[in-house]
Amino acid sequence: MIVETSALVKRYGPHAALDGIDLHVPAGSVYGLVGPNGAGKTTLLGILSGLRRPTSGTVRLGARPGRIATLPDTPQFDPWLTGREVVSLAARLAPPPAGATTATSRVDGVLAQTGLADAADRRVGGYSRGMLQRLGLAATVVGEPELLLLDEPASALDPAGRREVLDLIAQLRGHATVVFSSHILADVQEVCDRIGILRHGRMLFQGGLEDLLVGRATPAYRIRLRTGADQAEALLRQQPWVTSLRSDGSHLIVGLRTVDEAQTHLAAVLAEAGAKVVSLGPQEAQLEDVFLELTS
């Protein structure tokens, strides 16, 4: 484990921002920290990066001093510096390990990688919020750190920028360890191999994504009908094996007691309703469903 915390508590007066957190992050993994606002994600990242001190508990970091890089959720820099100067300063303060590419080419490389090559010599004061986030990421990865602590790294980016950041994080897998917090659960589901769900300062779940999704979410079927939706809905509500029923626009999501019962009876109920079926299949468990189930 490159990051391990034990019974970590952080109190602000009577309020416990973190309440007995045992965090385990394997080296080389991409770890997603999710939770509603005020869950303690930023506090936890702040303690791991040394910006805050825990009230009690222990933190053990496997990364060497100077090999940990932190990116805040809304990175800001002196507006009179250029993008290249910011990344050069970051490279100077936390240089890549010996034997890595020279500082200048490394700076140019990360600026290009984060899509800032053309704006590198412009002053940061004229950057958009998305460009500042890219610049923050460039300054974070330029030193080739062993551990990256990223707080909402894609929150201010447009879809294309978000895709680039996610690709960049995915590329780091195996070379560095990434711990990142996010509200965008699809991002976490896409790039993380481990996940921690926080709520009110407590860790509700921690483990592999598969472990979380398999068997957690209520089994459901996803049905798309061309006609007869109202009649089918009325009949389905009468079935004892249907636990919930909701529409997400073009589809009906049928919550089930067991998948087996749906496989036995669902087709017959739809036929009885006279519905014309376009598609029908089990609903794959989504992180969002499990997240809502755990945190609600």
Place this chain on the structure above:
Amino acid sequence: MTLWRLEWLRLVRTRRLFALLTAYAFFGLTGPLTARFLGEILRVVGTDGVQVQLPDPTPADGIAQFVSNASQIGLLVVLLVAASALAFDARREMAVFLRTRVTSVRSIVLPAYAVTTAGAVCGLLLGSACAWYETTVLLGAPPAKAMLAGTAYGVAFLAFAVAVVAFVAALVRGVLATAGVSVVLLLLTSLVGGLVRASTWLPTGLLGALGNLTAGRPAADYLPSLAVTLILTVAALAGAISLGNRREL
């Protein structure tokens, strides 16, 4: 790109160095001028029938007029410039960038302190040179040794004032709060010095040294004040680093 260059760029690109040099040069040029023509000015703006008689201005008056302005408005500019560099925790996101990349805030504080002090000292030297020249032209040459010694004492005071800002910046977060608390601390020091007649033992005593030395006071009178100033400067910087390392973001 190093933290030293960062601080130099902060002074140059934000025109803070220009502000420092301009403020001191302005007072250096206008102080002796005011001293030379104060009598005429009062006669022009005076009430009819009231005659104000002033003794003929001396070179010491020209320098004293510069010191009077420089130690108020000039010092205020120095404190504001220093606070903008040393209150680096004022914006959390900017502080995170620096703090997570150094092992001790010493690496941030010392370049910010040294470069800001150097900028302030350049301002004082320029202002003193202007005042010296202007006084020589208008009122006669002030004693060179007194000018040099007085300016050196002024440099020591500025180094102390910037160190006070560094210390205060580790206690409060905002730039204006840092500058404001620093002003209050220096004012209180000056008041205490006046009340207990200990100005020659306090750093604020050095503020008027340039004016007093050109008026004939011995330079050795300010040595106790210089010693205390140097000790307090080192203590303030050590305190700033110690408190800064313990501060949470």
